Amino acid sequence: MIEKSQQPLNQIYWLRGQKVMIDEDVAALFQVSLKVLRQRIDRTKQRFPPDFLFLPTLEEWQVLQQQADPILKIGKNQIPLVFTEAGLLMASGVIKSDVAVKISIDIINEFFQIVNSLKK
Numbered sequence: 001m002i003e004k005s006q007q008p009l010n011q012i013y014w015l016r017g018q019k020v021m022i023d024e025d026v027a028a029l030f031q032v033s034l035k036v037l038r039q040r041i042d043r044t045k046q047r048f049p050p051d052f053l054f055l056p057t058l059e060e061w062q063v064l065q066q067q068a069d070p071i072l073k074i075g076k077n078q079i080p081l082v083f084t085e086a087g088l089l090m091a092s093g094v095i096k097s098d099v100a101v102k103i104s105i106d107i108i109n110e111f112f113q114i115v116n117s118l119k120k
Helices: 022-032 033-042 056-069 084-094 098-117
Strands: 013-015 018-022 082-084
Touching: 013 056, 018 022, 018 033, 018 084, 022 033, 022 082, 022 084, 022 098, 033 082, 056 098
Parallel strands: none
Antiparallel strands: 013 018, 018 082
């Protein structure tokens, strides 16, 4: 399992040509339990199409494990769900934690800064 003290950037992996995070790292990022994260995702499945959230194949899971720091064990005995960048953004909107709310606000503010800079 990856330690919560690690920076989120150390928990980002490449899979299917895009950046992804495993579910337990997303739960740690939002400071909620893995159980709570999975419950919220199950209750809002329509918000997570396959390009937001997916279950890697065994071969893909092995690739993710090879990308991780060899000192740290990622995942448990089962293959975890994997969030793409879009899925992580969507998760920040459905998780009820102070950290998730702050991340959602930061994302929206950054988006508007980018949009406003393009107007100039």
